[in-house]
Amino acid sequence: MTDAAIVDLHCIDMPADENASDATPLVIIHGLLGSADNWRSHLKAWQRTRRVIAVDLRNHGRSPHAEGMRYAMMADDVIALLDSLSIERAHVLGHSMGGKVAMSLARLSPERVVSLIVADIAPVAYEHGHDDVFAALESVREGKPKTRSEADVMLGEHVDSRPTRLFLATNLVRNDDNVMALRVGLDQIKRGYSDIIGEPDGEQPYEGPTLVLRGADSPYVADAMIPALREVMPSARVVTLKNAGHWLHADQPEAFQQAVEIFLNAQ
Incomplete structure (x- = not known):
């Protein structure tokens, strides 16, 4: 423990x-x-x-x-x-x-x-291999899309693969401001990334x-x-x-x- x-x-x-x-x-x-x-x-x-x-x-x-x-x-x-x-x-x-x-x-x-x-x-x-994925999620967090289609466009700025974008979109939820927001702790994951790939x-x-x-x-x-x-x-x-x-x-x-x-x- x-x-x-x-x-x-x-x-x-x-x-x-x-x-x-x-x-x-x-x-x-x-x-x-x-x-x-x-x-x-x-x-x-x-x-x-x-x-x-x-x-x-x-x-x-x-x-x-x-x-x-x-x-x-x-x-x-x-x-x-x-x-x-x-x-x-x-x-x-x-x-x-x-x-x-x-x-x-x-x-x-x-x-x-x-x-x-x-x-x-x-x-x-x-090796490090998720920079594009993290950038895509950051784009959605900053862009505050109203719909999943808008979010997909933002994700697509960094990730070409549609299956990967669909997978990333499972981390989106509509918040109280009617915005598609991230439910993952992106900052905590990025700070812990060296341990994740270890x-x-x-x-x-x-x-x-x-x-x-x-x-x-x-x-x-x-x-x-x-x-x-x-x-x-x-x-x-x-x-x-x-x-x-x-x-x-x-x-x-x-x-x-x-x-x-x-x-x-x-x-």
Whole structure:
């Protein structure tokens, strides 16, 4: 545990279907600038067999804004949420930045993690790569668009990819001034960016069952990173999803769901 103040995280807590077995819950942790809302279709699929909880990390979604984006801090936030939900142990799935939170949680509190699923991220430091995204969000914050179409034009000044703009637009909410405003803690995220692109926290490897899913068209888990991955997660099975990039759960949702279900059912 760190000395930093715990953030009371928002989450989507979906109980298992009535006919489901009393299986171990699954906790889902989104990536940078994502939220629990991005995972709703997957939640509906997985709740057929178990309780599923998708979290909003600090400075994301409906969770409070707070200084500090160290992985140990975010892992502490998730542990506190599990305590509040009376969840002793869970399967933990994290995508991208959320994958590093999941790795940190598993390394720092392995007794709370039944198994670990990491989606398209390795336990390594990455280069800076979000300047255009931050500039796009700054443009919207300063421009104060009245509509989502106006916001898209502002985002488009910095981001050409429409799918990326649609993803960024999930961070917009209409405020009391009838303006499309950011719900993310952009300033806190930017100040903590060096920690976000850094390595996950924890000194010891996580020895438990681990699945690493990577997109065939994504550079985030390159073959050269596999040795570093195995140092942190020695039991990891690496599965590559064809025709998928970094957002592999959106590019190949059925294949992603099936891979997760097969892994969980084997635990």
